[in-house]
Amino acid sequence: MSDEMDLLIPESLPEDHRSGFVALVGRPNVGKSTLMNAYLGQKIAIVSEKPQTTRQRILGILTEPKYQIVFVDTPGIHSPHHLLGEYMVTTAKRTLKDADVILWLVDGSVPPTPEDVDIGQTLREAAKVPIILAVNKIDLVPEGDRDGIAAQYLALADIHAHALISATRGDNRDRLLEMIVDALPLGPRYFPEDQVTDQDERFLAAELIREQVLRECHQEVPHSVAVIVDEFKDRSDELSYISATIAVERESQKQIVIGRGGGMLKRIGQGARLEIEKALGRRVYLELWVKVLPKWRRDPALLKRLGYVLPPEADSKD
Numbered sequence: 001m002s003d004e005m006d007l008l009i010p011e012s013l014p015e016d017h018r019s020g021f022v023a024l025v026g027r028p029n030v031g032k033s034t035l036m037n038a039y040l041g042q043k044i045a046i047v048s049e050k051p052q053t054t055r056q057r058i059l060g061i062l063t064e065p066k067y068q069i070v071f072v073d074t075p076g077i078h079s080p081h082h083l084l085g086e087y088m089v090t091t092a093k094r095t096l097k098d099a100d101v102i103l104w105l106v107d108g109s110v111p112p113t114p115e116d117v118d119i120g121q122t123l124r125e126a127a128k129v130p131i132i133l134a135v136n137k138i139d140l141v142p143e144g145d146r147d148g149i150a151a152q153y154l155a156l157a158d159i160h161a162h163a164l165i166s167a168t169r170g171d172n173r174d175r176l177l178e179m180i181v182d183a184l185p186l187g188p189r190y191f192p193e194d195q196v197t198d199q200d201e202r203f204l205a206a207e208l209i210r211e212q213v214l215r216e217c218h219q220e221v222p223h224s225v226a227v228i229v230d231e232f233k234d235r236s237d238e239l240s241y242i243s244a245t246i247a248v249e250r251e252s253q254k255q256i257v258i259g260r261g262g263g264m265l266k267r268i269g270q271g272a273r274l275e276i277e278k279a280l281g282r283r284v285y286l287e288l289w290v291k292v293l294p295k296w297r298r299d300p301a302l303l304k305r306l307g308y309v310l311p312p313e314a315d316s317k318d
């Protein structure tokens with residue numbers, strides 16, 4: 001071991017300690033956030049049946065005696081139709097450049113889509129680190145069809161290793177984790193061992209509210225929603241007060257989110273309160289408001305105000 005390595009690795013860690021950033025990338029809805037949450041054993045990133053759930057880069061830090069994996073969950077890569085979408089795709093692509101390992105997740109219950117082909121192309125052009133392919137949702141695929149589907153994805157990029165997994169049921173999740181650790185470089189812990197994410201409680205609360213909107217509302221409404229936490233106060237050790245605004249793009253969407261007699265907003269609030277209480281480990285008093293911010297997804301100033309700010313660029317160009 002070199003002198004330089006000795007400096008990087010504190011004595012308490014084994015000599016072969018591995019660490020690094022693992023970019024979780026793929027098209028929307030393939031199960032990236034589900035897989036990260038499964039490895040962390042808690043809800044770090046919100047999950048929904050609808051595509052384009054994750055909008056920002058979210059870290060999930062898994063620390064074990066022999067390694068520290070920093071998962072970087074990213075928005076699904078797609079063809080964007082507005083500035084928010086462009087922001088999401090750029091965020092995901094920038095993450096590729098900072099990664100030590102790329103974990104490319106695909107939906108094994110369907111053959112590759114044009115978006116998968118494009119991502120394969122991007123990876124062929126941009127990736128300088130090992131790419132591990134995880135063919136997810138195999139619980140939905142008859143055993144005899146699995147290898148055939150995997151072969152179609154394997155042909156799309158230069159793949160270092162691959163696994164057929166089910167993020168929800170657990171098939172091959174441990175095997176995949178071993179592959180990730182094996183592909184990581186030797187290195188120190190980048191984060192304290194008890195830190196699991198880079199998100200603060202305000203961001204988490206906003207996301208858990210948005211998750212309920214995704215669950216309860218349909219068509220274009222979930223995609224037109226942003227959540228801002230206006231106030232977050234600890235009233236005591238056991239109780240926090242949170243006041244948040246659900247921003248939508250049009251008056252008609254506001255009516256849908258409020259619902260008849262306020263019923264929809266009440267359901268969103270009840271669901272979110274339970275999730276936030278679970279995440280924070282204390283009781284929460286949650287107050288929700290709904291406001292129209294016209295065309296916020298196309299407005300650079302509003303995007304910034306809502307917290308959609310690009311992560312710094314690693315290299316010269318996207």
Ligand SMILES: Nc1nc2c(ncn2[C@@H]2O[C@H](COP(=O)(O)OP(=O)(O)OP(=O)(O)O)[C@@H](O)[C@H]2O)c(=O)[nH]1
Nearest residue numbers: 028029030031032033034048052053054076167168
């Ligand atoms: N059957 C099955 N469903 C899964 C599996 N993994 C994830 N899902 C479901 O797929 C849907 C999308 O999961 P997410 O984790 O939100 O997907 P994502 O890739 O993070 O999506 P974006 O954030 O939109 O890019 C959810 O309904 C999950 O429950 C799996 O292994 N099997």
Ligand SMILES: [Mg+2]
Nearest residue numbers: 032033053054
């Ligand atoms: Mg996600």
